[in-house]
Amino acid sequence: MAARDATAREGVTAWPQHSMVFGADYNPEQWDESVWAEDLVLMRDAGVTMVSVAIFSWAILEPRPDHFEFGWLDRVMDGLAEAGVGANLANATASPPPWMGSRWPETLPVRADGTTLWPGGRQHYCPSSPIFRRRAGILTEQIAARYADHPALRMWHVGNEFGCHVPQCFCDVSAAAFRVWLEERYGTLDALNDAWGTSFWSQRYHAWEEIHQPRTATTWQNPTQQLDHHRFSSDELLDVYRNERDILATHTPTIPITTNFVTTTRRPIVDYWRWAEHVDVVASDHYLLVHLLRPEVELAFCADMSRGLAGGEPWLLMEHSTSAVNWQPRNRPKAPGEMMRNSFQHVARGSDGAMFFQWRQSKAGAEKYHSAMVPHAGTDSRVWREVVELGDALGRLDEVVGSRVEASVAIVFDFEAWWNAEMDSHPTDAIRYRDLAQRIHRALWDAGITVDLVRPGAALDAYELVVVPTLSIVSDAAAEVIERFVADGGHALVSYFSGIADEHDHIRLGGYPGAFRELLGIRTEEFHPLLEQETVTLDSGATADLWTEHTELEGAEAIASYADGPLAGGPAITRHAAGSGVAWYLGTRLADDDLAVFVDRIVAEAGVHPVLPELPAGVEATRRRSGPTTFVTVINHTDDDVSLPVAGTELLSLRMGDHHTVRAGDVAVIRERIPTPVESFGV
Numbered sequence: 001m002a003a004r005d006a007t008a009r010e011g012v013t014a015w016p017q018h019s020m021v022f023g024a025d026y027n028p029e030q031w032d033e034s035v036w037a038e039d040l041v042l043m044r045d046a047g048v049t050m051v052s053v054a055i056f057s058w059a060i061l062e063p064r065p066d067h068f069e070f071g072w073l074d075r076v077m078d079g080l081a082e083a084g085v086g087a088n089l090a091n092a093t094a095s096p097p098p099w100m101g102s103r104w105p106e107t108l109p110v111r112a113d114g115t116t117l118w119p120g121g122r123q124h125y126c127p128s129s130p131i132f133r134r135r136a137g138i139l140t141e142q143i144a145a146r147y148a149d150h151p152a153l154r155m156w157h158v159g160n161e162f163g164c165h166v167p168q169c170f171c172d173v174s175a176a177a178f179r180v181w182l183e184e185r186y187g188t189l190d191a192l193n194d195a196w197g198t199s200f201w202s203q204r205y206h207a208w209e210e211i212h213q214p215r216t217a218t219t220w221q222n223p224t225q226q227l228d229h230h231r232f233s234s235d236e237l238l239d240v241y242r243n244e245r246d247i248l249a250t251h252t253p254t255i256p257i258t259t260n261f262v263t264t265t266r267r268p269i270v271d272y273w274r275w276a277e278h279v280d281v282v283a284s285d286h287y288l289l290v291h292l293l294r295p296e297v298e299l300a301f302c303a304d305m306s307r308g309l310a311g312g313e314p315w316l317l318m319e320h321s322t323s324a325v326n327w328q329p330r331n332r333p334k335a336p337g338e339m340m341r342n343s344f345q346h347v348a349r350g351s352d353g354a355m356f357f358q359w360r361q362s363k364a365g366a367e368k369y370h371s372a373m374v375p376h377a378g379t380d381s382r383v384w385r386e387v388v389e390l391g392d393a394l395g396r397l398d399e400v401v402g403s404r405v406e407a408s409v410a411i412v413f414d415f416e417a418w419w420n421a422e423m424d425s426h427p428t429d430a431i432r433y434r435d436l437a438q439r440i441h442r443a444l445w446d447a448g449i450t451v452d453l454v455r456p457g458a459a460l461d462a463y464e465l466v467v468v469p470t471l472s473i474v475s476d477a478a479a480e481v482i483e484r485f486v487a488d489g490g491h492a493l494v495s496y497f498s499g500i501a502d503e504h505d506h507i508r509l510g511g512y513p514g515a516f517r518e519l520l521g522i523r524t525e526e527f528h529p530l531l532e533q534e535t536v537t538l539d540s541g542a543t544a545d546l547w548t549e550h551t552e553l554e555g556a557e558a559i560a561s562y563a564d565g566p567l568a569g570g571p572a573i574t575r576h577a578a579g580s581g582v583a584w585y586l587g588t589r590l591a592d593d594d595l596a597v598f599v600d601r602i603v604a605e606a607g608v609h610p611v612l613p614e615l616p617a618g619v620e621a622t623r624r625r626s627g628p629t630t631f632v633t634v635i636n637h638t639d640d641d642v643s644l645p646v647a648g649t650e651l652l653s654l655r656m657g658d659h660h661t662v663r664a665g666d667v668a669v670i671r672e673r674i675p676t677p678v679e680s681f682g683v
């Protein structure tokens with residue numbers, strides 16, 4: 001996978017570190033100081049290496065504007081340093097103190113319908129507000145100056161999950177900033193009018209002042225305006241991050257700076273491809289979605305996304321949970337061993353550590369029912385015992401730190417297409433961008449194949465197979481990269497509702513799927529989305545739902561056709577030999593079992609091999625490489641012990657052998673034995 005095209009800062013302390021990071025958000029301000037000493041003892045007992053401090057401390061650090069109280073944080077930082085625990089120190093701007101909203105109500109964010117979002121929760125700020133930015137800058141400056149040389153400082157944590165509660169602000173200040181952003185993007189009103197297609201419905205603008213955000217309107221709003229407002233809002237939040245980051249960087253040019261991305265989300269918050277260029281370490285938060293049948297597979301998808309954002313380099317799992325969370329409809333705790341498996345899944349997929357929200361379970365506030373490393377029950381608890389076990393296990397993986405995950409399949413994943421694919425007034429309102437990407441990822445997971453998530457336009461030469469699910473909007477340049485990949489011998493699987501429009505969301509005329517029509521050797525005249533509950537059958541016996549389309553072959557062959565429904569006889573899945581490669585088209589949504597059969601076929605033709613041969617169902621294996629040394633991580637999600645033919649040393653038990661048994665529900669990390677020259681030449 002190509003390295004991040006980062007504007008990464010020169011001279012930042014080497015990331016990754018020398019050992020796996022283990023720790024949590026640490027919120028000592030919620031506790032009496034008498035508890036802090038015990039915290040430090042317990043952190044040592046558990047093998048904690050780093051904690052994130054002061055993320056939500058603004059109101060305590062700055063009780064009145066320009067009046068700072070750092071004494072308590074000094075004592076926390078000193079204690080951590082003495083205990084040998086590093087601090088991922090926040091600049092504490094994630095949640096403004098109540099005085100901000102009282103004194104400057106114009107800093108509060110506003111929804112599309114004009115509702116002001118008041119203090120009482122968190123993240124209640126308008127990212128465009130000059131007052132908020134100034135106040136956040138003052139606080140950041142104070143913290144940076146005070147702790148720049150503190151021995152506990154390892155990393156800076158800017159804000160928290162930018163945009164997770166307020167991805168877009170619709171206030172007047174934001175409106176003005178939006179206009180400036182648009183002027184920079186388009187230069188002239190004519191260019192904007194063209195891009196937004198404002199000849200439609202009398203929307204033509206004659207002055208910049210006439211332009212608003214897509215506030216609540218009579219009916220469907222201009223789609224390009226909506227898309228641009230998402231882009232603008234992402235950029236605006238990124239600006240907030242960068243302003244604060246730059247202050248920190250001035251004080252500590254070598255300390256890595258990051259913020260935590262959110263991968264478990266049903267809506268795209270910001271465009272993380274753009275954000276990833278501006279963090280020194282990609283850090284992300286993942287929470288298990290317990291209503292899913294196989295939440296561990298969704299976890300794997302998110303971990304692969306984090307690694308993709310890191311350009312294949314190691315990243316850091318900044319938050320997950322030891323057990324239940326508080327924000328899902330029903331908050332199931334984790335089963336014994338599940339936390340270990342989850343943590344190792346992330347490590348197996350490139351994280352150089354596992355951190356949690358949070359260290360000590362709160363006794364008050366909205367998150368008091370959210371699990372933590374030290375639960376309400378105290379240390380005589382299963383959660384604590386498993387925490388200690390996990391700390392011990394991660395402590396045995398120093399040599400894995402810095403290694404990179406190997407993958408020969410990529411999924412092209414895009415936050416802009418995600419915004420676009422789920423917009424209103426489309427052929428169906430039932431497309432969920434992540435749905436198909438995750439289904440195909442799951443089929444590959446079941447086949448034991450590791451997948452990278454890559455940005456549209458990213459170099460693809462490292463892969464045998466590239467999957468392009470529901471990439472509804474795509475630039476010419478990004479489409480060309482996929483075309484070239486196939487011409488050069490790769491296999492590409494493109495799905496329905498891909499390549500339809502350009503980056504302005506203007507349809508590519510002449511037949512769908514526009515940008516990929518020639519590559520796929522097909523031409524679609526009309527979409528036939530299916531009604532709720534409606535299914536169709538293919539002549540292969542497969543069942544499909546959600547989407548069908550009237551496709552003509554223009555060079556491709558039909559692999560499967562519709563056996564019934566309005567398009568009976570027409571192609572549903574096609575294959576097109578193009579250049580020295582093959583372009584496959586999936587024009588409908590196959591049932592999971594049928595998708596698995598189809599994916600297996602492509603995988604076989606593309607010559608993609610699983611990480612380990614004949615991996616039993618429910619057993620996950622990935623490989624990380626560091627020079628000639630490789631590490632296979634095995635996670636056994638089943639109720640049966642498995643024995644796998646991996647020769648080498650298992651790092652948790654130090655057992656050596658040509659086979660390793662991984663007990664039901666357990667994990668293993670095997671440093672593979674490097675064959676001697678005699679063995680490799682088969683002498």
Ligand code: GAL
Nearest residue numbers: 160161285287319325357370
């Ligand atoms: C994250 C957030 C944490 C905490 C956690 C609970 O989204 O960053 O502060 O709220 O969720 O699951």
